[in-house]
Amino acid sequence: MSAPILELRDVKTHFPLQRGLIFRRDAGTVKAVDGVSLTIQRGEVLGLVGESGCGKSTLARTILQLLPTTAGTVFLGGRNLTAAGAEEVRAARRELQMIFQDPYASLNPRMTVFDTLAEPLRVHGVCPAEEIPARVHRLMERVGLAPRFLRKYPHEFSGGQRQRIAIARALALEPRIVVADEPVSALDVSIQAQILNLLASLCREMDLTLIFIAHDLSVVKHISDRVAVMYLGRIVELGTATEVIERPQHPYTKALVSAIPVPDPDVERTRQRLVLPGDPPSPINPPSGCAFHPRCAHAVERCREAVPPLVPAGPAREAACIRLGEL
């Protein structure tokens, strides 16, 4: 196997919490990402799933170095981004772009589509100024927008069209990796399918590596080669998309899969649902040992004692549960 395009080694992103307006004092740490190791191959689509607050968006921002890393290293094609200077990180962002969830908030309402798409080209000086219009045209066509929209402002577009603009902006610098943070969650089902098809075809044609963050497992299964399931700052299960979602091994993944409503009334009425009790615990004060144990139906005394490591759980498959063999 060739060298991975992106490698995370024991990455931690913590946020210090402070109390008090005048006399600031430390009130603990939010361990949003707490020891994530992951390798991603060129051209791969990795799905990242988990509930709100599990750290998936923080992990995305850490990969892009939009947030400082507390510990661990992020390697992009062999270059250590966590040790790189500001200038080097900025250069690396040409290869590493992001698409955000809310296409209503991620586009500047006072910039036309043309300005939005031309800005990254100007900032990074990738081509002479006279070539910019032609490149912007090509980008528009690539994401399925008519060039006559170039002088329009974001408010004149629907949610799906705005997401296409955001995708075009991410592609402007011809990045090698795109991180998409819930890119279809805010869209209607029929529009979701259009955007997913667009992302899938871009990956194929541009040899893109995609990190696809979502909470909708059926969407993730469809687009991803591999899936990583996160719970409270750690990866608890990792494997090929079909394996993880059709044959989950970690009790948390099982619950997550079971929570998806099935669009078939006969199945839905007869199937056994595993309804997880309670909310995810707070990352300020995580439970001891396996962070999932307070909600897990299979938890035993040993689960409270130590954080379970990711261990092989079949071919190309890892899970972090000490009772894997027994369940």
Add this chain to the structure above:
Amino acid sequence: MPLLEVTDLRTSFHTRTGVTRAVDGVSFSLERGETLGIVGESGSGKSVTCYSILGLIPQPPGRIEGGSAVFAGTDLLRCRPEEARALRGKRIAMIFQDPMTSLNPYLRIGDQLIEPLLIHERLPREEARRRGLAMLEAVGINDAARRLDLYPHEFSGGMRQRVMIAMALITKPELLIADEPTTALDVTVQAQILELIRRMQRELGMAVIFITHDLGVVSGLCDRVQVMYAGRIVETADTRTLFHAPRHPYTRALQRSIPALQAKGATLYTIPGLPPDLSRPVPGCAFAPRCEHATDACRAERPALQALAPGHLHACPRAHASEL
């Protein structure tokens, strides 16, 4: 007699750019204890239908152009405002999509929760607080006595939605209208909330109108489903029939778009085109421009809902003539 009978409801919005016909001739009825799912994309008129029934449409720019909505003998669209107020919040309750913006951030949970009891049942505060506490426990909030005195920001999204449900159900309504109550929540929390709505419905025997764009949610919860497109109902049937034998091309297209039902890695099916601009008159079938089966007749004349079997209605003349 049905609990709620809506006939030819028409609601439009009058703006500077023209008149948008958001709901354009919607009729349906709901029996006591029944769960009706209303499915459609953004702008299909599913929320506006329910807001019109409850008198929550801001007028202007909104205007109820016609029709009636009879709830237990009272036409909600024509009755005196105080009559509507006596029903709303007592016999008809509503929960909304975003529990953060539908709770008052300045009021303690307890005070908001018992407000319907103080207004509609004129209970003494102490008594109302006791009922509020019991209700909070019934929706699965631990340590309810202490939490009555907390503010909304101290609750998580799922807990706030539980509070909303407790508040809606505290007067034991006969009809609950739920407008995408789980869309903003995680799947695991969504499963909890759906389970809660199912249980409360069994216990109180109330009817539920569940508005959603997620066909998956509908399949396990609703007895009957109606599909809306461009302000009109295009198909209505019991849930099994709608999923296993949908007749209207739009219902079929919607079902085909669900990623879970499609082969992995294949190009996902998408409906070509966009929903029509409702500020312009739509002469024929509103779905015709996007429908692969449309003929000139479809574009010329607006199709009526016709019964295929008892309880199964759809508005596609070609499907009716067994041409599809």
